[in-house]
Amino acid sequence: MNNINMNSKLIDRFLNRAKNWKDEMTLLRKICLDCLLTEEFKWMHPCYTYQGKNIVLIHEFKDYCALLIHKGALLKDTDTILIQQTENVQSARQIRFTNLQEIIDLEQTIKAYIYEAIEVEKAGLEVKMKKTDEFTMVDEFKKVLEDDSNLKTAFQSLTPRRQRGYLLYFSQAKQSKTRESRVQKCIPKILEGKGLND
Template sequence: MNPKVTDYISSNIKWQKELEIIRNVLLELPLEEDIKWGIPAYIYKKKNIMGLSAFKNYCGLWFHHGCFLKDEINILINAQKDKTKGMRQMRFISVDEIDTDIVKQYVLEAMANSEAGLEVKPKKNTNPVVIPEELNIQFSKNEKLKYKFNEFTLSKQREFCEYILSAKREATKQSRIEKIIPMILNKIGLNDKYRNC
């Protein structure tokens, strides 16, 4: 039992019973328990299998490669159909909805699928990084900033640029520039806090 997961469950008072029931099923299996992206994560043979999480209106399991699960009783949800290819959710709104045998069956299938190498591999973005004019202006003023930016991977460079380009108002673009300059100088990616949990 990972104490960080215990803390996560204890802090989610509304869904505490439901999370504990699901967790007890997971702890019976040969899964490593950790915290990733701010939620409990369950790893099998060094591969992320699923996450356990609570939201305002429900709690549940997130199967990273759930699209490969048979789901014969049709309980899995693809919450972001246009964005998520592989992830599927099993949601609960009360203790009464949790059938521990079904949860265990789905988890065991997910583990078997992982061992079989079934996974959705993200497509690599090969498009060139489009640097916004506002950021180019900052680069011309600060050579160190440009140097540090170029040390990031292309995907992290793209995240910074898209963050600025997605702002509609000029004032928003400027506030975002002000936010990311210290991050770039300190070698902190825009979304690192989500990756390193």
């Protein structure tokens, strides 16, 4: 069985098992295929690519389903429909839907955004990502690093992506007590050279 058929079967299964947003995601799938994107199944979701490059992903949440545009930050967003999922998401942007009619009404706009995303990819454009040292390091973690040179060395030896993962995780906690708890729980992983999700 070729890869295209396998991906289609995986996506059929994904849609058939969907408890919410089945009709909406099915229509988003059709729109993506109408734009002549290659259908793949990545990160447990339908993903649509152009010459091997990720363009859009269909995913569902409790309150909405969304079309995630991988380099959405580079689109003009003339209709102001793109949403930055969280303040830490640098590249991707979502178009969110809460009912089928919204997708029907926006079909031509969605296609225009997909075609623009394909052009961004063809042009080889990249989102300028923040460097690790531009991320906030919470005081609770700074203090621990100052007091433990082995931990500081271990943290600095991590890949930039792993460092950013920890910095984001620590900074997302609202209370100092929670930040301290998160730091303490992560120290063994950092010393082992592992990332937050390793």
